[in-house]
């Protein structure tokens with residue numbers, strides 16, 4: 121079905137929808153996937169359509185005009201309603217999401233406030249979202265926002281920051297009165313930090329740093345249940361959504377804080393600097409292993425991409441619980457755990473393929489297999505090989521290198537055997553002391569355009 125609209129220049133545009141796209145014809149034809157349609161409305165004889173433009177640049181596009189006499193109010197309203205139904209409910213998304221918007225003015229290059237005003241807010245408003253906007257004023261503010269969040273008031277939380285603020289909000293939600301229900305609130309990262317690994321995992325390499333695509337995901341993404349991990353150390357429990365690093369990998373984050381101005385390059389610099397030392401990390405590591413066959417893990421990834429499961433809701437009883445899931449493993453439990461014997465350059469564990477654009481660390485990570493992925497870089501590798509592997513790191517191909525042991529695990533435990541060293545959890549500094557990590561199946565939720573992590577990964581032979 122089509123309608124016509126007379127633009128401000130007097131020219132008529134014809135608008136029609138077919139299957140999963142909208143066609144706009146005025147001389148040439150523009151095809152807009154329905155997923156990119158944000159809103160359409162009529163006020164008296166004025167008409168307005170808004171959608172996300174995705175050609176050379178990405179951004180909000182608005183088409184305004186007057187309805188010609190042949191298009192009655194009734195016809196226009198019916199056309200608009202069908203279009204919006206196809207562009208929202210037809211895609212499993214409800215209209216006018218109620219978004220809690222958390223902006224870190226201090227993250228990355230400190231441009232989040234301007235980016236929100238210029239690029240993100242107009243997209244939210246075009247989609248008629250209800251916005252509750254908070255600017256974080258101090259470290260820990262986002263934790264408090266998560267802790268005190270009223271769970272019935274929002275459909276999702278849009279986070280303009282880097283991974284650090286996501287970590288804070290998740291830990292706040294974990295201390296909400298109803299933690300399981302709170303952590304089931306879908307999060308939508310909008311990348312304005314230095315480390316934006318989560319955004320890359322959700323939107324993919326090409327779109328991972330595009331704030332407009334991220335804003336569209338906040339409006340149109342579908343809830344994707346994800347596993348979260350508990351890191352326990354000295355009786356304190358922290359939620360980790362992305363990574364735990366020790367050895368050379370921890371030096372990347374921790375030793376380079378003063379180099380924030382370098383942006384993502386700071387991590388490559390940290391890697392090279394660590395490489396010069398190339399010292400094994402003195403660690404005792406125990407793993408509650410599930411799988412370590414690289415071929416099998418690769419195959420499981422292919423299967424999962426073919427069949428993304430529908431999002432499930434936690435059981436009602438869990439939603440009302442005032443506790444996080446009980447930890448399954450205690451520190452003295454050693455039965456069925458594998459002890460890592462080889463000396464290691466680093467241990468890197470977590471969820472989600474990318475930690476940054478330069479490094480797809482966990483290429484076979486699945487959002488919801490209830491397992492965390494562990495990379496153990498053995499010392500059975502030369503500096504030259506490690507450097508060469510760096511160039512394969514953005515595509516995750518290091519996975520296939522024989523010096524890399526890769527394990528999927530329910531849990532793992534690390535005891536440092538030296539007093540000096542570094543531990544980073546989701547990029548934040550932690551004490552270099554014994555800790556244990558276990559994965560909790562589907563405890564968290566991110567909005568996603570795909571229903572799986574957007575990270576293409578292939579076989580490779582070394």
Ligand SMILES: Nc1ncnc2c1ncn2[C@@H]1O[C@H](COP(=O)(O)OP(=O)(O)OP(=O)(O)O)[C@@H](O)[C@H]1O
Nearest residue numbers: 227228256257258259281282283284285313314315
């Ligand atoms: N107003 C503020 N002033 C100072 N720090 C803040 C403010 N708001 C939030 N923070 C802190 O900024 C830290 C970094 O946040 P974020 O992840 O957004 O940025 P980032 O540049 O990617 O940092 P990182 O690389 O450490 O992840 C968070 O740990 C948070 O506690």
